[in-house]
Amino acid sequence: MPLHTGDHASPRTAAPHPGDTPPAPAPAISTRGLVKSYRGPDGTTTHAVRGLDLDVRQGETFAFLGPNGAGKSTTIAMLCALTRPTSGHATVAGADVLTEPDRVRRRVGLLFQHSALDPDLTAEQNLRVHARLYGLGRAEARRRTAEVLDLADLTDRRRSPVRTLSGGMRRRLELARQLLHSPGVLFLDEPTTGLDPHARARVREHLRDLRDRHGSTLFVTTHYLDEAEHCDRLAIIDGGRLVAQGTPHEVKAAIGDDRVVLRTSDDEAARRVVGTLTPPDRSLTVDADGLWLRVPDGSAWIPRLCAALGAHGIAVHAASATPPTLDDVFFHHTGRSMAPDGGGR
Structure with missing residues (x-):
């Protein structure tokens, strides 16, 4: 199944001379000084994201780690061109979020934290409706629906109403829906929230397979420390500021x-x-x-x-x-724990 269409292709460059070192591929996501602020009715300003500098490489799984209210979802909204940054610059899948928002939206997929499936439609019907909204013709919509149902291991449940599917199946169906238009970058906002441990593990396995088979770039927001441990690299955000980034090993080794x-x-x-x-x-x-x-x-x-x-x-x-653990890293940079019980350190 091809992941990229012609709209996603990189610009053509001159052929390198023999012996030249090939240039590094452009980041799938790049931000510099990204800021999002809101002015309240009393005139006070709230800064949801404060000067974010971030590079996400093509084909990697990148975790955006932080507690609720840290600025994760606001960052995703800016990177998907759903809200305009107050200041700063960002490119996603080769398109500028400020000057080319339509191109950004065509090139990304976004799995929301809360389900957007119609429970009364079948799995197949949900996918076909989404495919038509993205402008796929009837034949192409049927073909892509069959492909992503197979990728999500849901072909045998294609005619089942969504309300009859388990929580893990629904999450895999939502992932399949976001792949219909072959996005270059897939954003996943808290993809396993509310799932039991078995279903969470199944979704993580599905995401690894998606990346390995199709070279997808996955940007995952989470407050689950074990999920971030399985990602290629991560960034920790707190109060809208980036406090650490690197591989899980690197950020833990920095504490020592x-x-x-x-x-x-x-x-x-x-x-x-x-x-x-x-x-x-x-x-x-x-x-x-x-x-x-x-x-x-x-x-x-x-x-x-x-x-x-x-x-x-x-x-x-x-x-x-x-x-050191990732919770220790968070505590080191913020002075508090991300542990679910909020216990002492």
Whole structure:
């Protein structure tokens, strides 16, 4: 199934001379200084996105990670030319969101956070209606509908009313609908919200297959840390500002230190003892997890700390050292956790 049509083709360039290094392909998405602000009725200004600089490579799966209200959906709306930036510049699939909004919309697909399927129509009917809205002729609409139903592994349910499909099936059907017009870039706004763990895993598998088979560029917004772990690269946004970006390994390695957690017979007393052994710039925290701190090579620190606490008559019930997580990265840059329970760090 071809992913790109003639409208998506890159501009023709001169043939390179022998021995020349081929130029790097243009980013699928590129933004510089992208801003979106809203003025309230009282004259105050709210900044939803603040100076976003971002490059997403062609054919990669890119996660846009942040809590609710961070600016993720507003960013997608600007990149899909559904709302105009207040300032800044952005290109998507080779088209400018300000000067070529119609070209942008033809070249992208957008999976909304909430379902836009008609529950009383069959899976096949939903797709054909969408295909006609995108200007596909009857024969082309039938052909593309059959192709994307097969890609979504829903051919055997093509005549089933949408209301009879499971949540995971509906999400795969919505993905199939966004592929009908062969978009160059597919935006997915919280694609697995509300799904059970099995359905979430199935949708992630479907997205990986879509990228691997067709070279699609996937831009995924999520607040699920495990989903971001499976992406090629990610960016973390908070309060409309980009606070970190890179591969999952890179952004975690930038923190460097392991998290050591000790459960003792007296965590407050243990904090005073540990404070005499660690550098003064290391914060020590006591919370529901116990006493924790960040140190390089945490496993090597544990025997030393346990020996010191034992010498002061403080029993250590449990000790662990874990490398940084994406939640640790978020906490490092924002001072709070993205964990679902909002627990302490």
